[in-house]
Amino acid sequence: MHKEHTLTKNQQIIFDLIDKSPEPLKAYSILFNVQKKGIKAPPQVYRALDKLVEMGKIHKIESRNAFIACHNSSCQVAKATAFSICEICEKVTEISSAGLSKYLANFKDKDGMKYSKYNLEFFGLCKKCR
Amino acid sequence: MHKEHTLTKNQQIIFDLIDKSPEPLKAYSILFNVQKKGIKAPPQVYRALDKLVEMGKIHKIESRNAFIACHNSSCQVAKATAFSICEICEKVTEISSAGLSKYLANFKDKDGMKYSKYNLEFFGLCKKCR
DNA sequence: TACATAGTGTTATATTATAACAATTTAAAT
């Protein structure tokens, strides 16, 4: 178990915004929303995002270039992420399934290779959109 | 079984390039490589890429913004993709594991929802890079 | 033929992300 990270000012501002958002946020949308708090330029946003991702506080949804907060308190989630994405309303939900994460964490390819990290994105229609 | 797609001129040029490449290619790298063949502007490349992805002839590696040819003859691969990515040399391999695809195709989340499509990216070190 | 659909060529621009460098803050170590 590693030390709890304390967020820096910019990290905290940006994390709070993402954490409050019901949907994944894109970097420039974050930028526009935090300009009133003094964060004026893209590198400030991207640096904070990078650190937050490293810490596992947020995750990047690769297929959408957007970021959501992690609500999974597990330490491993930064290295083992799974999401469901609705192709209509774009709602994104982090999947936490012990079965799934166990299966993937133990998955070995043909050469017997195991992996240290994975990201899985499922696509379909959410309940509302069916 | 749907009709075999015949590739159009631009699609064929771009598919051939990707298919011959040992590594994933990025859109602008493709563009530079096909300019001598008369494909001069980004939209021509992106349009061909979009169609090729739709057809399942190539896949996009989301975490890398790059494209590789599908060598999996299965019809389902466009909707069910898994890759291993070496974090040192960036080698990318498409994983074809019946067990894995069966597991994921049948995966249901907490709400009992099934998904029509998924993309999985594993990260680690390949044999050479360990 | 004529009509619809898909593909092409082109210019411009939107969106996403990083390089580079100076200044400041923080943490830790004498």
Place this chain on the structure above:
DNA sequence: ATTTAAATTGTTATAATATAACACTATGTA
């Protein structure tokens, strides 16, 4: 407390990725 190293910040500029919009051409089919 003072110094030092490391991390963070602020800033400008620019790179890299991707799409909008519109005119035109090719292809398939009624």
